Amino acid sequence: MPKIFTLTCNLLAQHTLDFKEVRFGEVNRTQASEFCVGGKGVNVAAALLKFGLDATAVIFSGGRTGERCGDFLSEKGIKFLPVKTAFETRSGFVCRDENSETSFFTKDALLTDADFGIAMSEISKYAESGDILALCGSVPNWTNAKFSALKALVEKAKMRFVCDTYGEPLKDLFFEKSEILKVNADEIRAFSASSFCELNAKTKAAFFGVTNGAETAYAGIGAKTEAFIPRKIRGRVFATGCGDLVLACLIKALAEKGECGFSDFRSAMDFASECASQKGIFGF
Numbered sequence: 001m002p003k004i005f006t007l008t009c010n011l012l013a014q015h016t017l018d019f020k021e022v023r024f025g026e027v028n029r030t031q032a033s034e035f036c037v038g039g040k041g042v043n044v045a046a047a048l049l050k051f052g053l054d055a056t057a058v059i060f061s062g063g064r065t066g067e068r069c070g071d072f073l074s075e076k077g078i079k080f081l082p083v084k085t086a087f088e089t090r091s092g093f094v095c096r097d098e099n100s101e102t103s104f105f106t107k108d109a110l111l112t113d114a115d116f117g118i119a120m121s122e123i124s125k126y127a128e129s130g131d132i133l134a135l136c137g138s139v140p141n142w143t144n145a146k147f148s149a150l151k152a153l154v155e156k157a158k159m160r161f162v163c164d165t166y167g168e169p170l171k172d173l174f175f176e177k178s179e180i181l182k183v184n185a186d187e188i189r190a191f192s193a194s195s196f197c198e199l200n201a202k203t204k205a206a207f208f209g210v211t212n213g214a215e216t217a218y219a220g221i222g223a224k225t226e227a228f229i230p231r232k233i234r235g236r237v238f239a240t241g242c243g244d245l246v247l248a249c250l251i252k253a254l255a256e257k258g259e260c261g262f263s264d265f266r267s268a269m270d271f272a273s274e275c276a277s278q279k280g281i282f283g284f
Helices: 039-052 063-075 112-125 144-157 168-173 195-201 242-257 262-275
Strands: 004-008 012-018 032-038 055-062 081-086 088-096 101-105 133-137 162-163 180-186 207-212 217-221 224-228
Touching: 004 039, 004 112, 012 063, 032 039, 032 063, 039 055, 039 133, 039 242, 055 063, 055 112, 055 224, 063 081, 112 144, 133 144, 133 242, 144 168, 162 242, 168 180, 180 242, 195 207, 195 217, 195 224, 207 242, 207 262, 217 262, 224 262, 242 262
Parallel strands: 004 055, 004 133, 012 088, 055 081, 133 162, 162 180, 180 207
Antiparallel strands: 012 032, 088 101, 207 217, 217 224
């Protein structure tokens, strides 16, 4: 079974605050609060570990906030490979009441080319042919140097590449070879195309999936495409992290079978929909 490395370039120290009702412009007192570590790569690694797979979250952490994130991951038994940075890890606040969920984030930490290069070097010490590298989430300060370092690692170590990012990194990586390219509808709007079929024809991903919350999702394998309608969720929906669960399920299929099929995408979406009715879908 391959080793899996998830790359979180924008780690998050997340504080979740639960209220009976959030009233903006007034003093609000919580009914409960909790701390956890967020970031797509951390979420995906946590899910993969629960699936029984060998997953390591590669993180960039800085300052006391970064140290607290590392302590949390250790306490939860989540394998991680830290790269220390000179910039404080960002914080986030999720405010939930009975009707809605709103998130607030501090400014992204600056990610230097040097720190990114260190991460690629660290992964190369453990990676073997056939292992999986998943780039998950945003990459602050994306540059050609980061793009080149990422490509060099994948090619030299003969890793299988998985991508779930947006913005400038996606503009480059959309056209690169990958085993899985999973994005959401908002992230893909930067590409001008009249249909999913047109987008699918442009990418070099072996499996291409686009989710859209509760709306129709699409998947492409080669020239074939299919549309998927997510299951309806009754009651309150906890949407945060559902896309990460979909990606984790797809990576699981890739690790176990060597490829992803349309049935794997359907199963991943059904699993994410089921978990969307639960708090703490990653178990922490």
